[in-house]
Amino acid sequence: MKGSDDQLNRLYRAIGDTTRRRIIDELALRDRQSLFEIYARVLSEHGINHSRQAFSRHLSVLEEVGIIEVEWEGNTKLHSLNKTPLTDSLSGWIEKFKEQK
Amino acid sequence: MKGSDDQLNRLYRAIGDTTRRRIIDELALRDRQSLFEIYARVLSEHGINHSRQAFSRHLSVLEEVGIIEVEWEGNTKLHSLNKTPLTDSLSGWIEKFKEQK
DNA sequence: TGCCAATGCAACAATATTGTTGCATAATTA
DNA sequence: TAATTATGCAACAATATTGTTGCATTGGCA
16 A cells, blocks of 8 residues: 555645646647647746746656656657556545545 | 635645544544644654644644634644545645546 | 743754756667 | 757755754642
8 A cells, every 4th residue: 555655645746836737738739749849838828937857757757656657858858747646546436535525 | 816815825734744644544533632642643653753843733734724613622622633624625626537537 | 939831942963855057869861 | 960858867045844852831639
């Protein structure tokens, strides 16, 4: 149980950040985006003013917990959304409380 | 939107901690428990070995985000679970991704 | 009143997280 | 080959989080 607890911790913390939720929202609209694309879009559409490196870190966090999946095309890293951790692992724990009503 | 983002951040981070999820699980079984009761139960049923103060802090975090509601009886503070933030605010953002399928 | 039980608050240390800058690497392209 | 593009990695600073210990406060009870 320890392992799944750790994974849950990482998952919840991963989405407990505005910038990362904006990144996820952006990827939900359009898959296979590069770091720079995501960076530019999230920057312009929401007033999030961080460096490219900061975004790189955020993407890594999301990749580590499996929310983002990656694919290389030349020297461009394309990021896509994997909703499974969000819809399965994540809401799983919360769902309990809904069922209990 | 800034405010609700901050609230979401706090909510997700609040439950992104094993001890706090165990506390919530414990309160889901039985409402109106004091700090010491929760402390003793979570400690014995799960091997979480922290001080009373650590638990006090965790309870504060949960209270701040509205997951725990409080009621004083003499000098005993009774904690109860309020599932609303979990079922509404929280799953709200995640729910989007389910609907998009 | 005097003591005990249940909490809260403050200070401190140890870590973890977040963001920046600078430099390195690897694929493209002129 | 040389310049450009897209990234990654490392070091550092600023904050935030987590946990501990010690002391203070407040209500209930002998």
